[in-house]
Amino acid sequence: MGIIKKVIGSYSEREVKRIIPLVDKIDALDEKIASLNDEELKNKTEEFKERLKNGETVDDILVEAFAVLREASWRVLKKKHYRVQLIGGIVLHQGRIAEMKTGEGKTLVATLPAYLNALEGKGVHVITVNDYLAQRDRDEMSKVYGFLGLTTGVVIPQDAQDSKRNAYNCDITYGTNSEFGFDYLRDNMVNEMEEKVQRGLHYCIVDEMDSILIDEARTPLIISGGSASVNEYYKLADYFAKTLKIEExxxxxxxxxxxxxxDEGVEKAEKFYNVENFTEVHNLHIQHYTVQALKANYSMQKEVDYIIKENKVYIVDEFTGRTMEGRRFSDGLHCAIEAKEGVPIEGDNKTFATITYQNFFRMYTKLSGMTGTAQTEEYEFKEIYALDVIVVPTNKPIKRIDNSDVVYKSEFAKFKAVVDEIERIHETNQPVLVGTVSIEKSELLSFMLKTRGIPHEVLNAKHHAKEAEIVAKAGQMGAVTIATNMAGRGTDIILGEGVRELGGLRIIGTEKHESRRIDNQLRGRSGRQGDVGESTFYVSLEDDLIKVHTSEKFKKITDKLDLEDETQVNEAWTVRAIESAQKNVEANSFDTRKNLIQYDDVINKQREVIYSQRDRVILKEDLKQQVLSMVEDVIQENVTKILVGKKNKKFIEEEVKDLIKKIKELFKIDELKEETLSEIMEMKSKDDVRSYFKNIAFSLYDAMEERFKEAFEDLQKAVILKAVDNRWIEHLENMEHLKQYIGLQAYKQQDPAMAYKLQSAGIFDDMVSGIKTDVIKGLYKY
Structure with a gap:
């Protein structure tokens, strides 16, 4: 395989070769486009739009459009796209992922496909990881787009609806992944089309694509609101969870x-909660509280997964190291952690609307992205998003030296060696950035440095307010910066005067992350744009990655080595085993995300049905036909459900009486004519009964229509939307509980995903039936 790769090149190298002729054509136009005056250059935008109207495609005009944008960028910003940036721009336009190293100018690269695709007039969305970058990139790049006659907007959470709508109506719109997703959900909760802010999902460029589509794939966007009072079950379940013994x-x-x-745990649960069968469906709520209490107490770690600040629980993003302000762990886990930590339980919110990033971004007609670290997840991007990864060459060769891992037997010995190395480097005045995997580890290392008298800064979720100040100084002579993953992505550390001569920024990793990409991001803080630099990772055989994810065979071999705690392990196979463990974790994580997609695709299809129904109602499309169809369905359902038997070829009188009572209740009929019972008893089939009641319901409908006149459409719309929204909220909760229930059925030898699909179909049908019933009851009371 290696020999073939050397001969024909990697997949990325072959794809880049195919792109080079386009880059040559853009270069060839350089002199011609540069000769245009400003007015002629600006007029190119209208010319391109006209050509698209006349049947040409964006691919047909790519070469010239890229050349125009490149020249405009030079005139406005004094920045001219390098050839490798043109390659990156073409990759993005083709709906692929461009892997570009830190400092290669990804923001400038995005202007090329953004301009080209905006010419279609359908809108282009550029996604960044935070509001600051969205505003910054829009402010800078809008000068180029504006010069060429295109409008740009930025979506900020605190913006008013009108401002957001204006931003989305621009040719190119910048914003964060979460805000675009939340706006999509909010748009599907409005009561008038004019209240929506988005105008469709056409073409999207996602910066830090792996962070959003891989790392955050399991974190759903949730719009929720306060439900009933704080549930004492969380405290009760927490008390129960603390009495249980792990493994037993x-x-x-x-x-x-x-x-x-x-089985022993289930038995104890049944005794504690005083229930006969803990795993029965009607005990879903008890199962839910118990599972979340167990997760909170035995799986979620303080200072790793969350922190307590001002008597509140804040989530720590494992990939960025930042606290996720305003976000709560979903499905009651946050409340369970609050119960565990003894802080006020803020209440279990009801979910009004939810979507995962996986499903949100798959709705775009064309999706592309950029990142410095995507190749390790190439298979997942292809499998789930149908996106391939193209590694774009760097403009200058990478000079950073990446040393082999340094492995110790004990964690204590590892940290001692790290502190020794920091002390040695600090004496030379070379700046050093030290990466840790958690807040807890960053504070332990800080304590050890203080005992040595080494001045340093700490950057973690507890000290995020000083982030900009700390990062600004991290590349200066003599700087020692300890950081969690906060400093790993999108962080530009500028080298101070004289630092290049000292060898650039030195990177020390104190532990391997479960994902190789996070390690690569830390390395990528050094050696940007051809700068010198160096990186080394220190690992111990007691690190979580090795304890949890290496094979039993590896553990037995290392136990037999009989090494002193402070001994450095020099065997090359240990480093290979660590990399193998990371690959195994990545594979397991991929399987988990793929499995979640199977679950999420079910709710996604249901969401599409409900949101489509809402839009039809808001637009008042065939409202009369919709309601009358519901009337027929509700009557048919009740006739079928209640009239189940016959006696002497006639309906059973008691069942007919039950049906009449039900129809009167549904359609708010005070009295039916006296002979109704006898007439139905003489009918030959259920179809005759359905027709009988349908005629009565339709007559009542006609009377309401005559009474309300023009206002009747608005009344029907309001009633249907209320029914749909209330039932959808209830449905989302039921689906979450179903997930928990399916998990508890794992030992029944069922495929959980298949069981979930089958049972969710029944729950969805029940919801649809409930919507129809609620509409009938809500409308006919008038």
Whole structure:
């Protein structure tokens, strides 16, 4: 395989070769486009739009449009796209992922496909990881777009609806992944089309694509509101969870962070909660509270997964190291952690609307992205998003030296060696950035440095307010910066005067992350744009990655080595085993995300049905036909459900009486004519009964229509929307509980995903039936 690769090149190298002729054509136009005056250059935008109207495609005009944008960028910003940036721009336009190293100018690269695709007039969305970058990139690049006659907007959370609508109506719109997703959800909760802010999902360029589509794939966007009062069950379940013994009463899968009660645990639960069968469907709520309490107590770690600040629980993003302000763990886990930590329980919110990033971004007609670290997840991008990864060459060769891992037997010995190395480097005045995997580890290292008298800064979720100040100084002579993953992505550390001569920024990793991409991001803080630099990772055989994810064979071999705690392990196979463990974790994580997509695709299809129905109602499309169809369905359902038997070829009188009572209740009929019972008793089939009641319901409908006149459409719209929204909120809660229930059925030898699909179909049908019933009851009371 290696020989073939050397001969024909990697996939990315072959794809880049195919792109080079286009880059040559853009270069060839350089002199011609540069000769145009400003007015002629600006007029190119209208010319391109006209050509598209006349049947040409964006691919037909790519070469010239890129050349125009490149020249405009030079005139306005004094920045001219390098050839490698043109390659990156073409990759993005083709709906692919461009892997570009730190400092290669990804923001400038995005202007090329953004301009080209905006010419179609359908809108282009450029996604960044935070509001600051969205505003910054829009402010800078809008000068180029504006010069060429295109409008740009930025979507900020605190903006008013009108401002957002204006931003989305621009040719190119910048914003964060979460805000675009939340706006999509909010748009599907409005009561008038004019209240929506988005105008469709056409073409999207996602910066830091792996962060959003891989790392955050399991974190759904949720719009929620306060439900009923704080549930005492959380405190009760927390008390119960703390009485259980690990392995005996429950097991934890440390890889997936899932919890499963044993038979003994189920027995204890039944006794504690005083229920006969803990795993029955009607005990879903008890199962839910118990599972979340177990997760909170035995799987979620303080200072790793969350912190307590001002008597509140704040989530720590494992990939960025930042606190996720305003976000709560979903499905009651946040409340369970609050119960565990003894802080006020803020209440279990009801979910009004939810979507995962996986499903949101798959709705775009064309999707592309950029990142410095995507190749390790190439298979996942292809499998889930149908996107391939193209590695774009760097403009200048990378000079950073990446040393082999340094492995120690004990964690203590590892940290001692790290501090020794920091002390040695600090004496030379070379700046050093030290990466840690958690807040807890960053504070331990800080304590050790203080005992040595080494001045340093700490950057973690507890000190995020000083982030800009700390990052600004991290590349200066003598700087020592300890950081969690906060400093790993999108952080530009500028080298101070004289630092290049000292060898550039030195990177020390104190532990391997479960994902190789996070390690690569830390390395990528050094050696940007051809700068010198150096990186080394220190690892111990007691690190979580090795304890949890290496094979039993590896553990047995290392135990037999009989090494002193402070001994450095020099065997090359240990480094290979660590990389193998990371690959295994990545594979497991991929399987988890792929499995979640199977679950999420079910709710996604249901969401599409409901949101489509809402839009039809808001637009008042065939409202009369919709309602009358519901009337027929509700009557048919009740006739079928209630009239189940016959006696002497006639309906059973008691069943007919029950049906009449039900129809009167549904359609708010005070009295039916006296002979109704006898007439139905003489009918030959259920179809005759359905027709009989349908005629009565339709007559009542006609009377309402005559009474309300023009206002009747608005009344019907309001009633249907209320029914749909209330039932959808209830449905989302039921689906979450179903997930928990399916997990508890794992030992019944069923495929969980298949069981979920089958049972969710029944729950969805029940919801649809409930909507129809609520509409009938809500409308006919008038």
């Amino acid at each position: 009463d429950f097991t934890i899968d440390e890889k997936s962070k899932s919890v499963l009660l044993s």
